[in-house]
Amino acid sequence: QKTHLKSVCLQYLLLNSHCFCLLKNGMGLIIFFLCAYVPKTEAGRCKWEEVLQDLQAIKTSKDIDVSLYTANADEDVKCQELVMRCFFLETEVIFQECRIKNCSKTQDVWNIWKNGNDSFEKNKLASTKSEKCKECEEYEEKNFTEFVQNFEKVIQRDCK
Numbered sequence: 450q451k452t453h454l455k456s457v458c459l460q461y462l463l464l465n466s467h468c469f470c471l472l473k474n475g476m477g478l479i480i481f482f483l484c485a486y487v488p489k490t491e492a493g494r495c496k497w498e499e500v501l502q503d504l505q506a507i508k509t510s511k512d513i514d515v516s517l518y519t520a521n522a523d524e525d526v527k528c529q530e531l532v533m534r535c536f537f538l539e540t541e542v543i544f545q546e547c548r549i550k551n552c553s554k555t556q557d558v559w560n561i562w563k564n565g566n567d568s569f570e571k572n573k574l575a576s577t578k579s580e581k582c583k584e585c586e587e588y589e590e591k592n593f594t595e596f597v598q599n600f601e602k603v604i605q606r607d608c609k
Contacts, residue, residue, distance in 0.1 A: 495608030500564050501601065506557040507543075508597045513554065515546050519591040520583075522602035528582035529607060535585035536600045537565030543593070 495501070507513065517539040520532040540562040547555040591599070 497604045503557045503561045507554040516590040517596045518588040
């Protein structure tokens with residue numbers, strides 16, 4: 450609906466070459482105010498885009514060697530939020546390990562953890578836990594490479 454309104458605004462403004470003339474009639478004023486107050490949305494952009502970029506950055510790190518609880522990329526859609534929370538919780542484990550070992554990718558790991566926590570804090574999503582959903586500790590521990598691969602798949606699935 451917002452996208453449609455923006456296109457109407459744009460068409461109206463483009464068709465009328467005298468923009469200031471718009472303000473002379475009531476309809477022009479209405480269109481002007483609607484266009485001015487349509488919130489800017491990032492249509493087609495995934496809210497986890499920055500996390501994906503940071504995952505790409507840490508994916509090849511040789512100095513991160515941890516085993517992490519790794520959710521399956523094909524978990525039930527009803528469990529998506531809990532799966533995401535699990536990945537972000539495990540990212541904190543990576544961050545702690547990186548701080549101890551002084552990893553080269555510590556900042557990227559911190560960014561992933563921070564972006565995830567900020568998103569969950571902003572949205573305050575109410576988890577509706579299905580009987581099928583597992584707790585984070587119920588998943589199999591996997592190496593760092595498999596963890597990142599599954600994390601990427603889950604994010605990409607969430608962004609579709």
